[in-house]
Amino acid sequence: MTFLRDTWAEVNLDAIEWNVKKMREFLSDDVQIMAVVKANAYGHGDLEVAETALESGASMVAVAILDEAIALRKKGIKAPILVLGASRPEDAPLAAAHDISVTVFQAGWLVKAERHLGIHPLKIHIKCDTGMGRLGVLSFSELNELVQMVKQSPQFIWEGIYTHFATADQIDERYFQKQLTMFDSWMEQLDEKPSMIHASNSAAAMKQDSKKFNAIRMGISMYGLSPSPEIKPFLPFELKPALSLYTKIVHVKRVEKGSAISYGNTYVAEQGEWIATLPIGYADGWIRKNQGKDVSLEGIRVPIVGRVCMDQCMIKLPDYYPEGTKVCLIGEVVTIDEVAERLDTINYEVACMISSRVPRIFIKNNQRKAVKNIILDQTP
Ligand SMILES: Cc1ncc(COP(=O)(O)O)c(C=O)c1O
The missing domain is CATH 2.40.37.10 (Lyase, Ornithine Decarboxylase; Chain A, domain 1)
Structure with missing residues (x-):
């Protein structure tokens, strides 16, 4: 690409590497890092950040929308990719053909997607709304209904379950603990577990003693930034802004x-x-x-x-x-x-x-x- 202007953003991939490696050292070995590279890697450059994160200890990437996931596949990213936002059921075959995992939270979505899917099975992460009020099933029974539907269909691969915290970046942990307790109890009630269970964003992942399940979704801290000014003095390792x-x-x-x-x-x-x-x-x-x-x-x-x-x-x-x-x-x-x-x-x-x-x-x-x-x- 040619640029003819003297205004530019510099993205220090060495800082991205540092931040991911520090997170890797901080977590136990059985916790995977999903590098969140939605919105062009928070404006930093999706391909370059994804490649650096994967070389530095992340094993998967996450984006917000299917377009971002397909763009990364076309640019050569071979690692697993999860779409965190809603996708359309009619686009399920496209996601499956590119081996992209999608987020699901409605039984009706699965019924419609199943009709559209052909030879490629679709990888599914079921989203639980434990208090964010954005996307996700609102009860264990609703979760279990979706789990059974996914497990029973040969067109779906049940890869993950997750939730998202609304207040992990605040010092007051009461609401965070409430969400965590609810998610944990739903996970305990499951008779079978998928290969990935994840809940933590950067702020939750950087809490010393909170349960991390077996994957975290690392966004803002990968870019070397604190999830909030409030918790900046308490971060467990140095972050380098990129x-x-x-x-x-x-x-x-x-x-x-x-x-x-x-x-x-x-x-x-x-x-x-x-x-x-x-x-x-x-x-x-x-x-x-x-x-x-x-x-x-x-x-x-x-x-x-x-x-x-x-x-x-x-x-x-x-x-x-x-x-x-x-x-x-x-x-x-x-x-x-x-x-x-x-x-x-x-x-x-x-x-x-x-x-x-x-x-x-x-x-x-x-x-x-x-x-x-x-x-x-x-x-x-
Ligand atoms: C569902 C989900 N998980 C993880 C993240 C990453 O969060 P953070 O950038 O605070 O690490 C985001 C970002 O907004 C998100 O929407």
């Missing part, structure tokens, strides 16, 4: 006192000032709420002045800097957690928001993978 966002100054000007900057004249220079234009805006996921907030210019914090435009925004420089000077919007000085806090959201959303128009550059073994027409300095 994503940074960069651009380069494309225009520098000295403006006079009283000069207005950007749409709506919301910023007016209080004195003679150096103002630089950056080629990144809200169409890149660098949204308007970043107005007035800092970016890092060679390690110094400088503010975004005036409105963020669709493709550009302006910063106030402490002095003259030449065009081509690198600016870091997300990285070591201004962390993704800081950006999330200022935007009144979570780090997950900030990473996912960086649009497909921003090229991703991957660092592996401390080396940048070349991307045509992007001129970078070679020191990561």
Whole structure:
């Protein structure tokens, strides 16, 4: 792919490797890691993250929708893939043909899918709603009905059962424990178990003494980010953030006192000032709420002045800097957690928001993978 702009996201695959290996060391050997790479690996690049995670100790990947799963198969991922969201029963043959496991939580779905399925059997994970209120069967009897239907049909392979926690990233564990107890009791009542039982996301997986069953679904921690600010001080091992966002100054000007900057004249220079234009805006996921907030210019914090435009925004420089000077919007000085806090959201959303128009550059073994027409300095 060719990119003709000096705005890019850097994804450090060595950090992904570190985070997965740390999780691997933390878990007991009988617990598999499923690498959650939905939404283009939380904006990091699905193929590269999936490959790195699988090389580093994950044995399976998970995505949200069937399109993402098929895209990964087409890009060459051979490991098992689970679709966590709902799929359509008429697409069951497509999932089966690509050896993709799907999530099921309705008896009617199984009846319809069975009619569509042909030669390939479909791998099924049954989802239990123990308190998330999103997808899943709501009682053990409903679960057992689905289990019997799946077991009785030669067109289905019963591969897994799982649930999802709503509050694992909070210090108050009461609701989490309630969900865990319910899921555990449902699992105990089963007369036969599938090969995979999983419940934990990153936050639950990183709790020291909670039951992990035999697989976990590792998302945000694989990207080196804490599931919430609240539990960040208590994480059991160091996480290394993988994503940074960069651009380069494309225009520098000295403006006079009283000069207005950007749409709506919301910023007016209080004195003679150096103002630089950056080629990144809200169409890149660098949204308007970043107005007035800092970016890092060679390690110094400088503010975004005036409105963020669709493709550009302006910063106030402490002095003259030449065009081509690198600016870091997300990285070591201004962390993704800081950006999330200022935007009144979570780090997950900030990473996912960086649009497909921003090229991703991957660092592996401390080396940048070349991307045509992007001129970078070679020191990561
Ligand atoms: C069902 C399910 N499992 C696991 C995950 C991964 O969670 P986390 O990114 O908090 O590790 C997600 C992410 O939202 C999810 O929806």
